[in-house]
Amino acid sequence: MDHTTLSRRRFCQLAGGGLLLAPTFLRGQSSSGTLTAREVVARIRKHVGVPWRTPTADDFKIGDPDAPITGITTTFMSTLDLLQRSAAAGNNFVISHEPTFWSAADVVSDLRDNPLYHLKLDFIAKHKMVVWRFHDHWHARRPSDGIFAGWDRAMGWENYRVKSDNPFSIQYAIPETSLEDLARDMRKKLNVRSMRLVGDPKLPVTRVGNGGHYILQCMPQLPKVDVLLVFEGREWEAPEYIRDAIAAGEKKGLIQLPHEGGEEEGMRECALWLRTFVDEVPIAFLPSGDPFWIPA
Amino acid sequence: MLTGQVLLERIQKNVGVPWQSQRSDGFSDGILEGDADAPVTGVVTSFTPTLEVLRRAVATHKNTIICREAPFYSRGERAPLFWRNSPGPPQEMTDSDPVCRAKQEFITQNHLIILRLSENWDARSSDGQLRGLVRALAWEKFHLPNKNRQEYDPRNVYFQASKNSLGLLAQDLMAKLKIHGVRVIGEATSPVRKVALTHGLLLVADSERMLREQDLDVVIAGDAVEWEAAPYFQDLVTAGRIKGLILIGQQASEEPGSGEMAEWLRSFVTEVPVEWVPAGEPFWVLA
Numbered sequence: 274m275d276h277t278t279l280s281r282r283r284f285c286q287l288a289g290g291g292l293l294l295a296p297t298f299l300r301g302q303s304s305s306g307t308l309t310a311r312e313v314v315a316r317i318r319k320h321v322g323v324p325w326r327t328p329t330a331d332d333f334k335i336g337d338p339d340a341p342i343t344g345i346t347t348t349f350m351s352t353l354d355l356l357q358r359s360a361a362a363g364n365n366f367v368i369s370h371e372p373t374f375w376s377a378a379d380v381v382s383d384l385r386d387n388p389l390y391h392l393k394l395d396f397i398a399k400h401k402m403v404v405w406r407f408h409d410h411w412h413a414r415r416p417s418d419g420i421f422a423g424w425d426r427a428m429g430w431e432n433y434r435v436k437s438d439n440p441f442s443i444q445y446a447i448p449e450t451s452l453e454d455l456a457r458d459m460r461k462k463l464n465v466r467s468m469r470l471v472g473d474p475k476l477p478v479t480r481v482g483n484g485g486h487y488i489l490q491c492m493p494q495l496p497k498v499d500v501l502l503v504f505e506g507r508e509w510e511a512p513e514y515i516r517d518a519i520a521a522g523e524k525k526g527l528i529q530l531p532h533e534g535g536e537e538e539g540m541r542e543c544a545l546w547l548r549t550f551v552d553e554v555p556i557a558f559l560p561s562g563d564p565f566w567i568p569a
Numbered sequence: 570m571l572t573g574q575v576l577l578e579r580i581q582k583n584v585g586v587p588w589q590s591q592r593s594d595g596f597s598d599g600i601l602e603g604d605a606d607a608p609v610t611g612v613v614t615s616f617t618p619t620l621e622v623l624r625r626a627v628a629t630h631k632n633t634i635i636c637r638e639a640p641f642y643s644r645g646e647r648a649p650l651f652w653r654n655s656p657g658p659p660q661e662m663t664d665s666d667p668v669c670r671a672k673q674e675f676i677t678q679n680h681l682i683i684l685r686l687s688e689n690w691d692a693r694s695s696d697g698q699l700r701g702l703v704r705a706l707a708w709e710k711f712h713l714p715n716k717n718r719q720e721y722d723p724r725n726v727y728f729q730a731s732k733n734s735l736g737l738l739a740q741d742l743m744a745k746l747k748i749h750g751v752r753v754i755g756e757a758t759s760p761v762r763k764v765a766l767t768h769g770l771l772l773v774a775d776s777e778r779m780l781r782e783q784d785l786d787v788v789i790a791g792d793a794v795e796w797e798a799a800p801y802f803q804d805l806v807t808a809g810r811i812k813g814l815i816l817i818g819q820q821a822s823e824e825p826g827s828g829e830m831a832e833w834l835r836s837f838v839t840e841v842p843v844e845w846v847p848a849g850e851p852f853w854v855l856a
Contacts, residue, residue, distance in 0.1 A: 276675070281839065350796070351802045352800050352804055352807065353803070353804040354803065356808045371800075372796050372800075373797070374774050375796070375804075376651065376773070376796070376797055376799045377652050377796060383774075387777065388810070389801070389804055389808060389810065406795075453855070456855055457855060466684055467752045468855065469750040469852040469853075469854055471850060471851055474853075486652075486655070487656075488643055489655045489662075492658050492660065492662055492663075495666075495667075496667065504706075505657070505794075505796075506655075507653065507654040507770075507819075507853070508636045508642065508792055508818060508819035508820065509642065509644065509654075509819065510637075510654065511642070513617055513619060513638070515851075516619055516621075516644075516666075517619055517668050520619065520620040520621050520670045521620060521671040523670055523671070529852070532796070547729040564795070564799050564800065564803050565752035565753060565754060565816070566752070567749075567750065567752060567753070568736060568739045568740050568743060568751060568753060568757070569856075
């Protein structure tokens with residue numbers, strides 16, 4: 274792996290590298306005319322605007338792709354609670370941005386004796402559910418990354434994006450506010466509870482940069498912005514970087530969001546998008562929600 | 570004369586385990602910055618060498634900082650496991666970054682030595698990080714150690730809960746450690762009796778090992794990957810297998826161990842002063 278790469282998978286999305294899969298969809302609609310998960314995925318592949326890549330995390334994780342579906346739930350994370358709510362809503366096809374089995378690649382070989390794994394499997398089998406992951410290609414969607422299109426819409430920042438050819442350098446020019454007021458606005462609009470902040474609450478803010486998860490994304494952005502947003506980042510990276518920037522006399526701030534805060538709204542966007550080419554079954558966005566709360 | 574190298578060798582001799590780098594990728598324990606042959610004028614221990622910690626060291630005439638984390642916001646890994654953290658920024662990026670440059674200049678101008686001590690400290694049979702955290706919480710009286718093992722064996726992580734609900738327990742941790750950014754999974758009103766107290770990044774495999782303990786209600790850790798242990802605990806709570814998870818932050822969970830480290834260093838470094846300088850919690854939270 275090259276020293277400068279962010280991650281294999283995320284760069285794969287961008288570079289357009291990797292083998293193209295031949296569009297061999299084994300089955301579409303079943304003989305009875307009932308819609309299947311596999312047929313929905315075939316339509317997604319047709320509409321996403323980029324060639325399908327391999328390797329990819331975007332695959333069926335559990336359940337029978339050829340079984341009839343009753344409804345579709347889009348969500349950020351297919352937690353057990355989310356699966357229960359989806360089943361209660363009558364939607365047996367879950368499209369999840371993040372893993373189902375607690376690792377980036379949904380590796381289950383270590384989980385064979387794990388009671389929680391079996392409990393989740395049993396629930397999925399009992400309710401004839403199927404889970405498909407939609408991560409890499411929803412980020413790679415053309416004309417724009419579906420996740421951050423949803424984030425912009427939730428914040429009302431669609432017109433504030435600073436033009437850039439680098440999809441890892443998303444920046445916004447916003448009307449002047451303070452770090453604290455921006456954080457309050459974001460907490461409300463993104464429906465998050467576990468936001469953590471670095472910097473002077475009164476710091477004037479007009480430029481905001483999306484630092485993603487990694488210091489490698491944060492570092493090139495900082496000189497151009499007042500505040501960096503990070504979601505799901507390790508604490509020895511961005512928080513310590515911004516703390517030192519401030520100690521060195523720079524006027525900077527950090528908003529560290531839960532992962533959902535940075536990406537969940539993108540799955541609401543996904544439901545809207547799916548409705549433009551799937552009309553046989555109901556489609557609902559169900560938030561998996563901020564996993565954390567912070568005691569007062 | 571006590572030089573950086575002599576200090577490192579003395580640590581290696583006293584650590585009580587064969588010195589090794591257990592990391593296939595990333596920084597190893599040893600001198601990361603500074604001249605190993607320069608004399609040590611004093612030692613500061615800290616979780617992480619922030620610019621403020623370095624300034625405090627200089628202000629008190631100590632040129633050597635012993636810490637768990639590295640100075641430039643990375644553990645130096647070229648290919649971090651499972652996308653949990655960032656690959657280390659390349660040299661050209663840090664060379665042109667104003668924050669890294671300011672810090673590097675401060676280190677150079679003040680002839681500082683930065684020594685990383687993490688894996689080898691953790692390999693000791695008594696977990697100094699756990700012991701430090703227990704002392705910071707004054708939880709010695711709640712410890713439920715397996716008597717067949719050393720008291721602070723890394724597996725002796727079980728405690729009677731200091732408060733009887735998840736919410737009150739979380740608030741107790743905040744008050745004792747004087748921190749704000751504590752994140753909780755689970756219901757505030759859930760009753761809790763038995764706690765696993767850990768530090769650093771919690772992985773799913775660690776959690777599974779702890780869940781074999783009878784009647785465990787809650788796990789305390791520093792941080793969790795939000796597509797690994799965090800949803801794992803959400804699912805455990807939904808399934809009724811545990812009451813909750815409390816994440817106190819990487820710094821808060823590891824910092825008291827640097828106090829233990831300072832005490833241990835004083836037992837064999839007598840020529841110069843040794844001081845623990847906590848880096849402090851980086852975060853604040855909205856009311």
